[in-house]
Amino acid sequence: MSGRGGKSPTPKPTASRVPCFGGTNLALIPTPCDVEGDALPLSAMDPLTSSYNDKIRPLLDAVDKLRNLMVMKEGIQLPTIVVVGDQSSGKSSVLESLAGISLPRGQGICTRVPLIMRLQNHPCDEPQLFLEFEGKVVHSDEENIAVAIAVATNEIAGGGKGISNTPLTLVVKKDGVPDLTMVDLPGITRVPVHGQPENIYEQVSGMIMEYIRPEETIILNVLSATADFSTCESIRMSQMVDKKGERTLAVVTKSDKNPEGLLEKVTADDVNIGLGYVCVRNRIGEETYDEARMEEHRLFKTHPLLSKIDESMVGIPVLARRLIQIQATIVAKCLPDIVNKISEKLNANVALLQSMPKNLSSIAEAETAFMQIMGSAKDSLRKILLRGEFDEYPDEKGMHCTARLAEMLERYSEKLQNCPDSNFSKDFLLEELEILEETKGICLLNILPHVAFLTSLQRKIGRISSTPVEFVSNVWEYIGGVVLKVLMQYSELYPQLQNATRRAAQHLMAKVKERAIGHVVEIVQMEKCTDFTCNPEYLAEWNKLMEKQVEFLQHIYDPWKPSKFVLEGIGEVDVEKLRERRHLVQQAFNLRMRMVAYWKTVLGRLVDSVALHLLFTVQGLVNKELEDEVVSQVVGPQGGGLQRMLEETPAVAAKREKLMRSISLLKESREVVAQIMDRVSTADMEKHQPAQGVKGGGGSNHGQGLHGGHGEASACSRSQGRWWLKSWTGSPRRTWRTRLFGSMFSFSYAVLLCVWSCVFVCGDVCLHFRMLLIFILCLPSSMK
Numbered sequence: 001m002s003g004r005g006g007k008s009p010t011p012k013p014t015a016s017r018v019p020c021f022g023g024t025n026l027a028l029i030p031t032p033c034d035v036e037g038d039a040l041p042l043s044a045m046d047p048l049t050s051s052y053n054d055k056i057r058p059l060l061d062a063v064d065k066l067r068n069l070m071v072m073k074e075g076i077q078l079p080t081i082v083v084v085g086d087q088s089s090g091k092s093s094v095l096e097s098l099a100g101i102s103l104p105r106g107q108g109i110c111t112r113v114p115l116i117m118r119l120q121n122h123p124c125d126e127p128q129l130f131l132e133f134e135g136k137v138v139h140s141d142e143e144n145i146a147v148a149i150a151v152a153t154n155e156i157a158g159g160g161k162g163i164s165n166t167p168l169t170l171v172v173k174k175d176g177v178p179d180l181t182m183v184d185l186p187g188i189t190r191v192p193v194h195g196q197p198e199n200i201y202e203q204v205s206g207m208i209m210e211y212i213r214p215e216e217t218i219i220l221n222v223l224s225a226t227a228d229f230s231t232c233e234s235i236r237m238s239q240m241v242d243k244k245g246e247r248t249l250a251v252v253t254k255s256d257k258n259p260e261g262l263l264e265k266v267t268a269d270d271v272n273i274g275l276g277y278v279c280v281r282n283r284i285g286e287e288t289y290d291e292a293r294m295e296e297h298r299l300f301k302t303h304p305l306l307s308k309i310d311e312s313m314v315g316i317p318v319l320a321r322r323l324i325q326i327q328a329t330i331v332a333k334c335l336p337d338i339v340n341k342i343s344e345k346l347n348a349n350v351a352l353l354q355s356m357p358k359n360l361s362s363i364a365e366a367e368t369a370f371m372q373i374m375g376s377a378k379d380s381l382r383k384i385l386l387r388g389e390f391d392e393y394p395d396e397k398g399m400h401c402t403a404r405l406a407e408m409l410e411r412y413s414e415k416l417q418n419c420p421d422s423n424f425s426k427d428f429l430l431e432e433l434e435i436l437e438e439t440k441g442i443c444l445l446n447i448l449p450h451v452a453f454l455t456s457l458q459r460k461i462g463r464i465s466s467t468p469v470e471f472v473s474n475v476w477e478y479i480g481g482v483v484l485k486v487l488m489q490y491s492e493l494y495p496q497l498q499n500a501t502r503r504a505a506q507h508l509m510a511k512v513k514e515r516a517i518g519h520v521v522e523i524v525q526m527e528k529c530t531d532f533t534c535n536p537e538y539l540a541e542w543n544k545l546m547e548k549q550v551e552f553l554q555h556i557y558d559p560w561k562p563s564k565f566v567l568e569g570i571g572e573v574d575v576e577k578l579r580e581r582r583h584l585v586q587q588a589f590n591l592r593m594r595m596v597a598y599w600k601t602v603l604g605r606l607v608d609s610v611a612l613h614l615l616f617t618v619q620g621l622v623n624k625e626l627e628d629e630v631v632s633q634v635v636g637p638q639g640g641g642l643q644r645m646l647e648e649t650p651a652v653a654a655k656r657e658k659l660m661r662s663i664s665l666l667k668e669s670r671e672v673v674a675q676i677m678d679r680v681s682t683a684d685m686e687k688h689q690p691a692q693g694v695k696g697g698g699g700s701n702h703g704q705g706l707h708g709g710h711g712e713a714s715a716c717s718r719s720q721g722r723w724w725l726k727s728w729t730g731s732p733r734r735t736w737r738t739r740l741f742g743s744m745f746s747f748s749y750a751v752l753l754c755v756w757s758c759v760f761v762c763g764d765v766c767l768h769f770r771m772l773l774i775f776i777l778c779l780p781s782s783m784k
């Protein structure tokens with residue numbers, strides 16, 4: 001940055017340096033040459049200005065049309081310059097200066113609604129000003145626009161000091177104003193003044209954050225020179241969404257009021273403003289805009305402190321120019337993405353509308369729709385409950401049913417295995433001894449009574465009998481939830497069906513659950529009733545366990561042996577208590593080992609049979625029972641569901657209406673962007689085709705991409721659109737130098753070829769190879 005303080009204040013032709021009327025005449029905005037001191041008339045030399053009308057202006061109009069269509073409601077963000085600042089920092093004054101018209105200004109909160117200001121450079125004698133809000137258009141003029149804005153604001157936000165999120169659009173078509181669209185937002189205030197709601201800060205900051213959060217937004221942060229920038233609330237907010245300040249431009253107002261230290265403030269850049277600072281002096285009191293610009297110009301030229309600030313950082317004209325450049329860049333950058341987003345959203349909405357139920361007009365149609373719902377629900381349930389395919393619910397773990405059921409079964413099996421009774425080492429054989437004593441009869445002592453085994457078995461089964469019931473109950477609760485969810489989902493579009501469907505599902509699931517519990521209770525009873533297995537594993541296991549019997553009994557019979565004995569498969573057991581009842585220990589040992597071997601079979605049966613029954617029941621449910629039940633509830637005598645399907649519910653009608661509105665808005669938006677892209681492709685692309693090597697037909701392709709089918713912009717059209725925009729914003733092209741070098745290389749190459757042919761004819765082999773080498777080396781250059 002070069003300070004200007006040292007420069008001689010050479011007077012320049014004022015007509016080319018300062019505006020001669022209110023607002024910021026584009027022709028008078030200083031270009032870089034101008035900043036360096038060249039006094040050429042800008043209108044004649046400024047490429048930005050000259051190409052503006054036919055290049056960027058249509059793009060801006062397209063973006064403004066999209067904004068008017070409220071395409072942002074569809075979640076499509078538009079490139080926007082948003083003006084933010086603390087209360088009374090001078091936001092409206094900056095906009096006034098740019099537009100050359102009076103806006104409501106003053107101390108206290110003036111801007112109470114988002115004011116979308118569309119400035120259009122329009123060569124006409126009389127400026128045209130009008131307001132658009134809530135579907136109304138109010139025409140006004142320069143003298144009365146401030147009042148008209150105040151009236152419209154009152155209408156939108158009420159007469160008090162409250163704020164509203166409903167935007168007010170001000171269109172200014174005037175000769176010499178910069179083509180800019182900006183949104184002015186209410187100033188940030190921490191303390192509510194009289195008449196303002198208590199949560200005014202939250203309301204304003206919420207609105208500001210909503211506008212500045214999208215990446216497409218450029219934040220114009222208005223800071224008063226009188227304030228300490230680092231404590232400004234607007235800086236804090238913009239830093240929250242734009243940490244590096246890459247999309248923040250600062251305008252420092254009231255430079256006249258606090259010139260001391262301003263240069264240091266804007267050069268130190270303590271608050272990280274990526275797009276830089278522009279210091280301005282706005283209109284004060286009753287000054288005209290011409291006077292204000294003259295005064296600003298004089299101030300930054302002559303003030304001992306302010307004149308040290310670089311010319312490229314001062315004045316409303318510089319600000320206007322920066323904004324135009326920034327706006328052109330973001331519009332160019334964002335438009336292709338907007339085209340894509342509109343197409344994507346439109347396609348998604350069209351698909352959604354198509355998936356909505358048709359308006360049914362006869363029972364036959366209702367019957368078809370009902371059978372379709374049932375068919376889809378059954379398919380879906382088959383996939384998730386039987387086949388383990390969860391493509392319909394990739395992220396909902398609860399709907400990956402086969403996996404969840406397997407987990408539940410695993411937990412059930414573990415619970416059975418770990419039930420407290422299976423700790424065989426604890427009070428080893430005491431229970432068996434007690435059973436033997438109670439079941440003894442008048443018979444030989446070495447005959448193990450069958451009833452002793454049965455008693456032991458029944459006791460053990462009694463201890464775990466609640467676990468299978470609990471498992472089955474949980475499993476069917478879970479399956480019931482899944483079935484209900486799927487049914488509700490498929491009948492969602494016919495809420496009139498849902499009650500009967502829900503009733504059917506709940507009724508059926510209760511029935512199935514009851515049946516499953518009954519079945520499992522029966523299995524448990526069967527296990528209690530008798531002991532039997534044909535599994536050879538039982539005997540093998542028992543024989544293996546009995547191998548230890550002799551050693552164990554010897555240990556018990558010998559009183560000198562230690563009181564602890566380690567039994568394989570059981571662990572350390574206390575034999576002291578057993579020595580007292582040694583006459584029954586052998587039988588007790590036998591009884592216990594039989595039980596250990598048999599218990600494995602019992603647990604296996606309890607898991608296997610419950611699992612098989614579960615899968616069998618699920619199959620029957622999905623394949624037959626569910627449909628039968630739902631049909632009988634919906635179509636049956638109390639159902640009357642098919643009749644009710646003919647009446648469309650208000651919720652579905654509203655959804656259909658909303659989708660249709662959205663589709664029509666998106667189609668209109670698509671037309672807007674299609675028109676602008678078509679203009680681009682037909683006018684400009686033809687002009688640039690030779691240089692870019694684009695063959696004819698690219699433009700028409702592009703148009704087709706935007707208009708045809710569902711309006712998907714083809715990859716080709718997108719890249720062409722980007723290319724065009726890039727070419728305007730300055731992409732490298734082939735210059736005359738590259739072409740000249742290309743031609744020179746081609747010429748030398750041709751000469752080389754001739755010489756080589758001569759050498760070839762002469763038959764000098766060595767020279768021939770040397771020429772071949774040169775030929776190969778030159779090949780890449782000649783191809784450039």
Ligand SMILES: Nc1nc2c(ncn2[C@@H]2O[C@H](COP(=O)(O)OP(=O)(O)OP(=O)(O)O)[C@@H](O)[C@H]2O)c(=O)[nH]1
Binds near residue numbers: 109
């Ligand atoms: N001296 C001087 N006064 C200014 C300048 N800019 C704005 N003002 C004054 O500062 C006061 C507030 O300006 P506004 O433009 O209303 O501020 P605002 O940020 O739009 O206010 P709200 O929207 O209400 O938050 C007005 O009295 C302006 O005249 C300036 O550059 N110099």
